[in-house]
Amino acid sequence: MTEVYASSVIAAPAGEVWARIRDFNGLPDWHPLIAESRIESGAPADQVGCVRAFRLQDGGFIREKLLALSDYDFSCTYAILESPMGVENYVATLKLTPVTDGERTFAEWSAEFDCAPEAEAELTASIGGNVFQGGFDALKRLFGG
Amino acid sequence: MVEVRRSTVLDAPITAVWEVLRDFNGHDRWHPAVASSLLDGGKRTDQVGAVRNFRLTGGERIREQLLSLSDRDHRLRYTIVESDVPLQDYVAEVALKPVTDGDRTFWSWTSRFRTPAGRERELQQLVAEGVYEAGFAAVRALVERRRSAQTAPAPVPKEPRSAPAGTTLEGDVIEGEAIVVARHGGPEELRLAPVQVPPPGPGEVRLRHTAIGVNYIDVYCRSGYFELLQPPGVPGMEAAGEVIDLGPGVPHLHKGQRVAYACAPVGAYATHRTMKADLLVPLPESVSDETAAAVLLKGMTAEFLLHRVHKLQAGETVLIFAPAGGVGRLLCQWARHLGARVIGATTSEEKAAAARAAGAEEVILPGERSLEAQVMALTDGHGADVIYDAVGRDSFAHSLRALAKCGHLVSYGQASGDIGAWDIGSLASNSATLSRPNFGHYTDTPEKVRAITARLFEALEQEIITAEIGQRYPLAAAAEAHRALEGRRTRAATILLPQEET
Numbered sequence: 001m002t003e004v005y006a007s008s009v010i011a012a013p014a015g016e017v018w019a020r021i022r023d024f025n026g027l028p029d030w031h032p033l034i035a036e037s038r039i040e041s042g043a044p045a046d047q048v049g050c051v052r053a054f055r056l057q058d059g060g061f062i063r064e065k066l067l068a069l070s071d072y073d074f075s076c077t078y079a080i081l082e083s084p085m086g087v088e089n090y091v092a093t094l095k096l097t098p099v100t101d102g103e104r105t106f107a108e109w110s111a112e113f114d115c116a117p118e119a120e121a122e123l124t125a126s127i128g129g130n131v132f133q134g135g136f137d138a139l140k141r142l143f144g145g
Numbered sequence: 146m147v148e149v150r151r152s153t154v155l156d157a158p159i160t161a162v163w164e165v166l167r168d169f170n171g172h173d174r175w176h177p178a179v180a181s182s183l184l185d186g187g188k189r190t191d192q193v194g195a196v197r198n199f200r201l202t203g204g205e206r207i208r209e210q211l212l213s214l215s216d217r218d219h220r221l222r223y224t225i226v227e228s229d230v231p232l233q234d235y236v237a238e239v240a241l242k243p244v245t246d247g248d249r250t251f252w253s254w255t256s257r258f259r260t261p262a263g264r265e266r267e268l269q270q271l272v273a274e275g276v277y278e279a280g281f282a283a284v285r286a287l288v289e290r291r292r293s294a295q296t297a298p299a300p301v302p303k304e305p306r307s308a309p310a311g312t313t314l315e316g317d318v319i320e321g322e323a324i325v326v327a328r329h330g331g332p333e334e335l336r337l338a339p340v341q342v343p344p345p346g347p348g349e350v351r352l353r354h355t356a357i358g359v360n361y362i363d364v365y366c367r368s369g370y371f372e373l374l375q376p377p378g379v380p381g382m383e384a385a386g387e388v389i390d391l392g393p394g395v396p397h398l399h400k401g402q403r404v405a406y407a408c409a410p411v412g413a414y415a416t417h418r419t420m421k422a423d424l425l426v427p428l429p430e431s432v433s434d435e436t437a438a439a440v441l442l443k444g445m446t447a448e449f450l451l452h453r454v455h456k457l458q459a460g461e462t463v464l465i466f467a468p469a470g471g472v473g474r475l476l477c478q479w480a481r482h483l484g485a486r487v488i489g490a491t492t493s494e495e496k497a498a499a500a501r502a503a504g505a506e507e508v509i510l511p512g513e514r515s516l517e518a519q520v521m522a523l524t525d526g527h528g529a530d531v532i533y534d535a536v537g538r539d540s541f542a543h544s545l546r547a548l549a550k551c552g553h554l555v556s557y558g559q560a561s562g563d564i565g566a567w568d569i570g571s572l573a574s575n576s577a578t579l580s581r582p583n584f585g586h587y588t589d590t591p592e593k594v595r596a597i598t599a600r601l602f603e604a605l606e607q608e609i610i611t612a613e614i615g616q617r618y619p620l621a622a623a624a625e626a627h628r629a630l631e632g633r634r635t636r637a638a639t640i641l642l643p644q645e646e647t
Contacts, residue, residue, distance in 0.1 A: 008246035009154050097253065101153035101281060106251040108242065128245075136246055 001089075004124050005110045006132035012143035014098040014105040018074045020142065021094065024052055024066050030142060031135050033057055051081065060084045067091065080113075087113040087123065107136060146234075147260060147269050151277040152253040157288035159243040162250045163219050165284055166239055169211050170197050174330055174369070175283045178202055178275055196226060205229035212236070225258075232268060233259040252281065287329075287369075317344035319351070319389075322643075323379045323415035324623045329369030332627040335380070335414075337620065342417040345392035351419045352404065356438035358383030358413070359618075359626050359639040360471070361560065366411055367627065374411045380623075381413025381641075385428065385437040395422040403428040407442035408588055414623055416643040423591045426598045431606045439638035440475070440612040442584075444601045445594075446557070447475040447610070449587040451483065452600065454580050455531050455553050459484025464520060464529035464547060466490050466536045467560070468500035468508070471638055476533055477503035478610045488523060490516060490540075499636075517546035528552060528575070538562035545577060553578045613637035619644060 010017050020030060025045040027034040037054035039045050045052075046069055053063045061084070068077040074096035080087060092111035099106050109132040115123055155162055165175065170190040173182040181200045188195035193214055199207045208227040215221070219241035225232055237256035244251055254277040260268045319342040324335050345351045363381055366374035374380055385405035388398055398404065404425040412418055428437055450472075451457045463480050467473040468489030480487050481504030489505035491497055497508040509519045520529055528549035534540050535558030544554050554577055556564065572579060588594050604610045615637035618626045621644070629635050 005243075006245045007242060007251065009244055009249070009251070097152065097251070098150075099154055099251070100151045101278070104154065106152065106154065106242065106244070133246060 001112055002115060002120050002124060003110065003112050004128045004132070005108070006128050006136065007106065007108045008133070008136035008140065009099065010105045010107055010136070010139050010143050011103070012105060013103045014074055014096045017105045017107065017139060017143065018071070018096050020139070021096075022046070022069070022071070022074075022076065024050065024069070024076070024078070027052075027054060030138050032138050033130060033134060085123065085127075086119055087115050089114045107139070109135065146257050147265050148255070148257050149269055149273045149277065150253065150255045151273055151281070152251065153278075153281040153285070154244060155250045155252060155281075155285050155288060156247075157250055158248050159219060159241050159250045161288045162252060162284065163216075163241055165287060166241065166252075167191060167214065167216065167221065169195055169214070169221070169223070172197075172199065172280075174328070175287050176276075176280050177283055178279060230268070230271070231261050231264065232272070252284075254280065286372075318342065319417050321415055321417035322620070323412075324381070324620065326367055326374060326376050326378055326380055328376045329367065329374075332367070332624040332631070334367060335624040335627060337623075340379070340415065342415075343419050345390060345395075345419050345422075347392050348394045348422055349392040349419055350395055350398055350404075350422045350425065351389045351391075351417065352384075352386040352425075353389050353417055354384045354386040354413070354415060354643050355434040356385050357381055357620065357641040357643070358407070358438040358440075358442055359623075359630060359641060360442055361558075361630065363414075364627055364631055373409055379412045379414050381415070382409060382411055383407040383438060383442040384413040384418075385434040385441075386418075388425075389417070391422070398422055398425065398427065403434065405434070405437035405441050407445055408594070409585060414620065414641065416620065424594075426594060429602050429606070432602055435614060435617075435640060436605070436612040438640045439614045440605070440610075441598070441601075443471045443475055443638070444605070444610065444612075445588060445597050446472050446584060447479055448597045448601050448604075449582065449584075450476065450533060450555060450557060451479055453587060454555050454557075454582045457483050457485055457531065460486075461530040462486045462488065462524055462527065462549070464488045464490060464532040464534075464544075465500075465505070466532075466534045466540060466544075468503060468505050469496035469636075470535075472535065472557075473533070474499070474503045474613070474637070475610045477505050479604060480504070481506075482604075482609045488520065488529065515546075516540070516543040520547040524549070531555065533557065535559070536561050537564050541567070545571060545574070548575050548577050551576045551578070553580065555580045555582065557582055614640055616640070617642055 023045050025037050025039050027037050033056055035055045035057050037052055040051040040053055043050040048066055048069055051063055051065050055061055063082040064078045064080050066078050075093060077093040080090040090113035094109045097106040168190050170182050170184045172179040178201050179199050180202045183198045185196040191214055193211055196208055196210045206229050209223045210226050212222040212224055222238045225235040235258035240253050242251040321340050321342045322337055323340045325338040326334050365371040366380045388400055388402045405428050406424045408424050457480055463485045465473050465476045468477045468491055477487050487505045489500035489508040491500055500508050507523050529547050530549050531553045532544045533555050534544045537559030539561040541564045548554055616635055616639040618641050620641045623641055626639050
């Protein structure tokens with residue numbers, strides 16, 4: 001099992017950041033890697049169990065299932081069903097925590113997955129860097145911090 | 146049930162923050178609300194189940210037990226088992242997470258507890274602000290300071306044998322010894338360690354110390370009360386010695402010259418030291434090394450207190466606290482010589498005798514009447530024209546009331562604790578002037594130091610003031626010297642003597 005963890009601090013209250021990212025169908029609105037997204041079977045995007053199918057900017061196609069969503073904890077957990085990345089048993093969580101000292105948000109994005117040993121280093125770097133940190137950088141630009 | 150959640154982000158790696166927080170018996174090193182922390186016997190600081198006994202700065206006692214500790218999750222939980230503060234069923238959690246984006250640390254401190262009815266809000270605020278947020282600020286100061294200290298210059302703890310690559314001055318480095326404070330704390334943190342003393346660069350000289358002064362400010366540096374010493378570092382702000390060698394651009398000193406200094410930066414508790422030549426004062430024949438180490442800092446302080454902060458005039462009445470202490474004794478001698486009427490305020494007959502010997506005409510002891518009533522009685526209701534007060538918290542209010550109209554209160558220390566916030570409107574009761582001088586500002590240029598020391602050496606030569614050395618310790622016994630100083634067991638000045646070279 002490989003683990004990836006990235007975290008950052010966003011200069012906005014957690015409620016505001018959460019309003020932006022809780023939409024399971026909303027990645028293209030803020031994440032630079034994602035070109036388009038739709039929810040399969042016309043399900044609401046906050047229905048736990050729904051599946052999003054999205055296309056990356058480089059053309060790759062990914063399907064992910066929403067496993068857990070909490071407006072109380074500001075957290076969202078999902079699994080990859082299908083992807084060109086070469087990962088199995090991939091489960092990721094994006095979670096926000098308020099920083100009470102100033103109107104800021106501590107954001108964490110983590111994942112666990114299995115993969116071929118020779119692919120581990122590259123996958124870890126690309127998920128932690130392009131996907132997670134890339135998302136944080138986009139949020140920091142959005143919220144001016 | 147009351148719930149408190151507080152969190153912050155520190156600009157330090159998680160390992161540095163965790164190192165501070167995982168010490169279940171370490172709050173007294175950094176938390177402003179905790180005066181002392183003691184573990185119940187036999188337990189280690191990282192032993193789950195350990196019980197710590199806090200005494201808060203307000204005097205309250207709290208016993209807390211460690212419920213869980215995880216070095217993997219950087220998390221610990223604890224509960225209050227007994228407390229003067231009515232927090233019931235209190236369980237708290239301290240948790241750290243790395244901020245990978247910038248090598249910082251997210252720190253959350255949360256708890257749940259019950260309180261007596263009607264006190265929820267008050268106690269919630271006490272915990273949130275007085276404990277958690279105050280703790281955030283203190284640890285932030287500690288770890289962010291440590292981080293900046295990593296780039297601070299010498300002293301360099303000695304490397305095991307081979308010098309690191311890039312060291313070109315290897316042959317010229319002197320292997321010395323110094324008292325190194327590895328972390329802020331009690332006298333036990335004063336440990337002798339080998340150090341490498343580099344050759345002097347431009348504008349610098351290298352000294353062999355012969356005598357080192359011990360001052361109360363060294364205690365504040367060691368404990369972290371003042372931010373003058375960033376661990377690992379060498380304390381001490383006063384010493385005398387001999388110039389061994391000089392860097393380029395030091396025309397006013399020569400090899401073998403006797404010199405002394407009393408100033409920041411810290412680093413005097415050492416056998417040798419390389420430092421800026423500008424900070425050094427050449428010693429006249431008439432002033433011995435031991436005298437200089439014993440009297441330079443205190444004497445320079447007395448000089449600017451009597452001649453610069455307040456220009457003492459003949460005929461003025463001056464009240465001097467701790468007149469038997471290091472600076473107080475010199476103030477008495479010098480003020481008497483300047484023609485002032487000197488009143489001392491001290492705590493024992495023995496110290497009163499010392500104060501009289503130093504020139505105090507009258508000495509006030511604690512008695513049935515307040516200090517201000519005694520001063521007024523001695524001065525026919527006039528009061529003191531100037532008061533030199535380094536006692537601080539316990540004396541400040543009395544000093545204000547003991548002042549003459551338009552008098553000058555010079556508050557130059559806080560031996561009994563911080564004075565705290567004061568309404569400056571209270572100065573109007575006698576049109577008082579208040580000064581809070583800082584040694585550094587009166588001695589921050591070579592010109593100022595030259596002027597102050599010239600008058601000081603002259604006063605020593607004419608025996609207007611005299612050095613009195615009460616204790617001499619070997620450098621290695623610096624911890625013992627601090628214990629004696631803090632335990633009020635010293636008399637007159639204390640000096641450290643570096644061991645003779647063998």
